[in-house]
Amino acid sequence: MSPAFIIIAFVTLLAAASAMSLRNLVHAALALTVTFAGLAALYLNLDAQFVGFAQILVYVGAVAILIVFAILLTRSGDTPDQAVLAPGWTYGIAVSAVVFTMLGWAVLNSSALPKENSSAPAATVKNIGEALMSKYVLPLEIIGLLLTAAMIGAVIIALREPGKTKMDDGGLKIDKTATPSAILNSPSSSGGHS
Amino acid sequence: MSPLQGCLLVSALLFAIGLAGAVTRRHAILTLVGIELMLNAANLNFIAFWRYGAHPEALTGVMFVIFSIAIAAAEAAVGLALIIAVYRHYKTSNLDELKELKG
Amino acid sequence: MSDKIQQVFETFKQLNLVDKVDQLFVMLKQLVLAGVPEALQPLVSALLSVTLILAVFPGIFAIVTIFERKGIGRIQNRYGPNRVGIPFTKIRLCGFGQFIPDGIKSLTKEDIVPRAADKVVHFLAPVVMLIPVLLAYAVLPFGRNMTVSDFDAGLLFFFAVGGAVELSVFMAGWSSHNKYSLLGAMRAIAQMISYEIPLILSAVTVVMIVGSLKLADIVAAQNHYTFGIAHWYVFTPWGLVGFIIFFIASLAESNRSPFDLPEAESEIIAGYFTEYSGFKFALFFLGEYLGMFAIIGLGITLFLGGWTAPVSFLAWIPSYVWFVAKMLAIVFVFIWIRATLPRLRMDQLMNLAWKFMLPLALVNIVVAGIWHFMTVDWQRWLVCAAIIFGAYLVLGRGLMRNQKLGKRIYRYAE
Numbered sequence: 001m002s003p004a005f006i007i008i009a010f011v012t013l014l015a016a017a018s019a020m021s022l023r024n025l026v027h028a029a030l031a032l033t034v035t036f037a038g039l040a041a042l043y044l045n046l047d048a049q050f051v052g053f054a055q056i057l058v059y060v061g062a063v064a065i066l067i068v069f070a071i072l073l074t075r076s077g078d079t080p081d082q083a084v085l086a087p088g089w090t091y092g093i094a095v096s097a098v099v100f101t102m103l104g105w106a107v108l109n110s111s112a113l114p115k116e117n118s119s120a121p122a123a124t125v126k127n128i129g130e131a132l133m134s135k136y137v138l139p140l141e142i143i144g145l146l147l148t149a150a151m152i153g154a155v156i157i158a159l160r161e162p163g164k165t166k167m168d169d170g171g172l173k174i175d176k177t178a179t180p181s182a183i184l185n186s187p188s189s190s191g192g193h194s
Numbered sequence: 195m196s197p198l199q200g201c202l203l204v205s206a207l208l209f210a211i212g213l214a215g216a217v218t219r220r221h222a223i224l225t226l227v228g229i230e231l232m233l234n235a236a237n238l239n240f241i242a243f244w245r246y247g248a249h250p251e252a253l254t255g256v257m258f259v260i261f262s263i264a265i266a267a268a269e270a271a272v273g274l275a276l277i278i279a280v281y282r283h284y285k286t287s288n289l290d291e292l293k294e295l296k297g
Numbered sequence: 298m299s300d301k302i303q304q305v306f307e308t309f310k311q312l313n314l315v316d317k318v319d320q321l322f323v324m325l326k327q328l329v330l331a332g333v334p335e336a337l338q339p340l341v342s343a344l345l346s347v348t349l350i351l352a353v354f355p356g357i358f359a360i361v362t363i364f365e366r367k368g369i370g371r372i373q374n375r376y377g378p379n380r381v382g383i384p385f386t387k388i389r390l391c392g393f394g395q396f397i398p399d400g401i402k403s404l405t406k407e408d409i410v411p412r413a414a415d416k417v418v419h420f421l422a423p424v425v426m427l428i429p430v431l432l433a434y435a436v437l438p439f440g441r442n443m444t445v446s447d448f449d450a451g452l453l454f455f456f457a458v459g460g461a462v463e464l465s466v467f468m469a470g471w472s473s474h475n476k477y478s479l480l481g482a483m484r485a486i487a488q489m490i491s492y493e494i495p496l497i498l499s500a501v502t503v504v505m506i507v508g509s510l511k512l513a514d515i516v517a518a519q520n521h522y523t524f525g526i527a528h529w530y531v532f533t534p535w536g537l538v539g540f541i542i543f544f545i546a547s548l549a550e551s552n553r554s555p556f557d558l559p560e561a562e563s564e565i566i567a568g569y570f571t572e573y574s575g576f577k578f579a580l581f582f583l584g585e586y587l588g589m590f591a592i593i594g595l596g597i598t599l600f601l602g603g604w605t606a607p608v609s610f611l612a613w614i615p616s617y618v619w620f621v622a623k624m625l626a627i628v629f630v631f632i633w634i635r636a637t638l639p640r641l642r643m644d645q646l647m648n649l650a651w652k653f654m655l656p657l658a659l660v661n662i663v664v665a666g667i668w669h670f671m672t673v674d675w676q677r678w679l680v681c682a683a684i685i686f687g688a689y690l691v692l693g694r695g696l697m698r699n700q701k702l703g704k705r706i707y708r709y710a711e
Contacts, residue, residue: 001200009204016208016231020215025223026471030418032227033464039234046201046245051237051259053453058263061460063230063270065486068467070223070274072483074281077471085218086290092217100210107202108195114247121250125450125510128260131253139257143264150268154275160282 481568
């Protein structure tokens, strides 16, 4: 294994470990970003150029920013002063250690691993495009549908219900005509269908 | 240890770290972060097998990873929207305190 | 070793004069590489290219800051800086030496870090901004055979590293522990993410027509001449609309006026880099301008033919001169727009991105497809232009419907 691979793998694992163990959530999110970048470097090391750049574009450029925005919107940006570990965390660590041991033993002692070829396969963008349009066109269309559904769903779930106002005595005044379901089912929004 | 085994070990360790984090941390967002790490570990596995296995010209591993990245992004979006909605209602994002079914 | 240098000289001598000047830098680099042992060649090649980029583009940045101040000053009916020559000498430059004292000032100013700021993240934010921006220059074709590293998925690499800039904006805003910084950072990220989509969609039309993500291929596809005029994509209906969408989106991506709400001095006291002073501020400033040049360079490559000449009888001018000239021309238009147009409000900004530019970019993709499949005739111009114009009218009317424009009311202090 080349020294480049060892260094990148080490940095990635270190960043992943700190992403899961830092107290401050924003630091954890930034460590996660370093993990994603390290993984992209690993993909580039394995001659998967398109996947490496797509990983940076999607994960570092979008998912990391989503996570950071969510941390800020749920007001978790400051360092917490309570405990950060859930009760029963020792069992969690033990289970993951067992999982890693099993996987590691399987990898090192398996006879089912394929014979290796060290020539770099040709994963040009042209080949990927042709495969996407010919052999994988059904998953492509389904992914389009899934992304649309996820986008609409995320917007509706996080939509602030516009009819709720906090009263001075601590109660909530709910305007039932302005909830998302009411908005969606109202006569004007359904386009005049009966 | 061959390069393929090295990649697979890194992927297994990444998966274990993600699993440990998802199970032990209290904050809901960090659970999601752990899940994203596990998905990424699986993607690394796919690419390693595509690169060092048989028939790399079929591009199966690369295709799988492209779709997996898209699905993981969609799932992160929906999961974070859920966490924000729950926070708005319960004013906490601590998983231990979210134990009532009544709104 | 010297026979390899001889070989390079031979190939150089065989070119005619125009090509000699055009390939001057390429030949110089190959000369140096031929004199270096085999094992070190990739390293030396990378170092040479990086040194050239680091020398040229900050130099262009220095000149552009002066042009910006003088240009905006003239448009506002005043002189810009007009006295600074080269310091410690008697050479008079009428203000063009302003970048020297500006640079010295930013290097020697005190570096203040707020006490409650997160020191590590505060320190790393300018670094994280500058590194992806410099990486983006690696795929731009500056001249014939003059790309630093021509990736197979070069355009995807450019957009990928462009997305990393948003992270540095967040780091700067959050680590300053300042409400204005955080607000400015959130606005800036929202704006950058919203305008990334029309940017990428307008680039997709070019990729669709060319069939490759390699930037050198895209330039080579525009290197033909009909009746003396080049086949630049900006001369087609979908290319013109695509270029305008790309232009507006790149204004928004670089946080330049009229999209500079996140960092406007009269609005939010410089937004996400309020708490930065001295060299870190200079790095942010440099990173912003270098990002502007990089995205202009990409727009030139995609729509304006990269290093090709617009008319065939001017093709003797070297390719890198054309690239820099086009870049300076578009920078001049950026400066002109900054001095002229008022700032957009945040909701106006978002409306423009999501309700106007995104649908128009999608229609543009369809029109580019129609253009590709219709027979090469005057009819395809008419059909494509009509579809785009119709979409523009519908979307423009749709946006305008929400505005209530009434008679202007004058309020006096009485």
